Amino acid sequence: MKKLNGKIVDEEEKKVVETYSNGVGVGFPQSHQNLVVGYALTVKKETSFLKPNFRGLARTKGIKFVCIDVNRPLSDQGPFDVVLHKLLAKEWCKIIEDYRHKHPEVTVLDPPDAIQHLRNRKSMLQDVVDLNLSDCHGKVGVPRQIVVTKDPSSIPSEVTKAGLKLPLVAKPLLVDGTAKSHKLFVAYDQLSLAKLEPPLVLQEFVNHGGIVFKVYIVGESITVVRRFSLPNHGKRDLSKVAGMYPVPRVSSYLSSADDADLDPSIAEHPPRPLLVKFARELRCLTT
Numbered sequence: 104m105k106k107l108n109g110k111i112v113d114e115e116e117k118k119v120v121e122t123y124s125n126g127v128g129v130g131f132p133q134s135h136q137n138l139v140v141g142y143a144l145t146v147k148k149e150t151s152f153l154k155p156n157f158r159g160l161a162r163t164k165g166i167k168f169v170c171i172d173v174n175r176p177l178s179d180q181g182p183f184d185v186v187l188h189k190l191l192a193k194e195w196c197k198i199i200e201d202y203r204h205k206h207p208e209v210t211v212l213d214p215p216d217a218i219q220h221l222r223n224r225k226s227m228l229q230d231v232v233d234l235n236l237s238d239c240h241g242k243v244g245v246p247r248q249i250v251v252t253k254d255p256s257s258i259p260s261e262v263t264k265a266g267l268k269l270p271l272v273a274k275p276l277l278v279d280g281t282a283k284s285h286k287l288f289v290a291y292d293q294l295s296l297a298k299l300e301p302p303l304v305l306q307e308f309v310n311h312g313g314i315v316f317k318v319y320i321v322g323e324s325i326t327v328v329r330r331f332s333l334p335n336h337g338k339r340d341l342s343k344v345a346g347m348y349p350v351p352r353v354s355s356y357l358s359s360a361d362d363a364d365l366d367p368s369i370a371e372h373p374p375r376p377l378l379v380k381f382a383r384e385l386r387c388l389t390t
């Protein structure tokens with residue numbers, strides 16, 4: 104799951120903000136709790152996440168967001184109850200880890216050392232298939248994939264050697280929040296794969312009925328949303344199509360299918376017991 108904590112917060116808040124901006128939330132009882140959240144985010148993330156009406160709503164709940172000055176010592180700022188960050192520079196990660204050890208009373212979201220393996224599309228899936236998910240009314244799998252780090256001309260032979268079936272989804276290996284790291288392609292023939300720019304992962308395309316479920320987890324709270332996605336491909340399509348096609352941000356929040364009237368066989372949410380156990384097991388991998 105791509106990037107757990109960051110997403111969870113975003114999605115729940117998007118919903119809350121909508122409620123608030125529709126006027127429904129106006130008149131929330133004022134909270135007497137005071138919580139200071141120091142944040143260190145890119146301008147892009149600050150714009151998409153810390154919207155003025157969200158800050159307003161947080162204020163009514165006694166939560167104040169304070170921008171961290173990354174050029175000043177962190178311990179001189181605050182005091183904070185929570186530090187929320189999504190900056191990836193090595194120096195910054197060291198600052199945050201040092202701060203976390205000096206200030207165990209502060210909740211740091213997310214500890215860089217704990218989420219390191221989520222920044223790479225190979226390591227983020229490692230261990231996931233080995234989780235103990237028996238008796239949960241479902242199973243979890245990961246697409247078959249290979250990693251290509253150099254020499255794109257070798258990609259077709261690597262794909263043959265690994266026995267990967269076309270079409271393939273090509274994804275940048277590193278996940279760093281940039282637009283480039285979200286640039287995906289679907290390739291229908293091996294030759295076009297040689298045009299790709301490593302480092303990347305090549306994943307078998309998994310038919311899933313044109314719908315994905317994004318699962319956002321905060322502590323024990325689990326929120327599932329339904330999004331439109333890439334359509335299934337059939338055997339006949341494969342003989343007719345060649346080349347490589349960019350994938351737009353196909354399952355972003357603009358592609359909500361929560362209210363769509365869909366075939367129940369694809370619309371049904373994943374079984375709750377599976378999500379609960381999966382969330383717990385994933386947490387063990389990130390703590």
Ligand SMILES: Nc1ncnc2c1ncn2[C@@H]1O[C@H](COP(=O)(O)OP(=O)(O)OP(=O)(O)O)[C@@H](O)[C@H]1O
Pocket residue numbers: 105246272274284285286287306307308309310315331332333350352353354355
């Ligand atoms: N192996 C696959 N088979 C079929 N479709 C896929 C596969 N991998 C990804 N997709 C489709 O591409 C979308 C984006 O993939 P992925 O989540 O890996 O990238 P992302 O850039 O992190 O996306 P997002 O911004 O939505 O989190 C998925 O929601 C799904 O629709």
Ligand SMILES: O=P(O)(O)O[C@H]1[C@H](O)[C@@H](O)[C@H](OP(=O)(O)O)[C@@H](OP(=O)(O)O)[C@H]1O
Pocket residue numbers: 105106110113114147148151152279280281317354355356
């Ligand atoms: O809104 P959902 O469907 O949850 O998708 C999120 C992606 O999964 C995240 O990866 C995006 O964050 P990054 O751009 O920092 O990777 C995140 O970017 P954002 O925080 O700028 O909206 C979203 O696009």
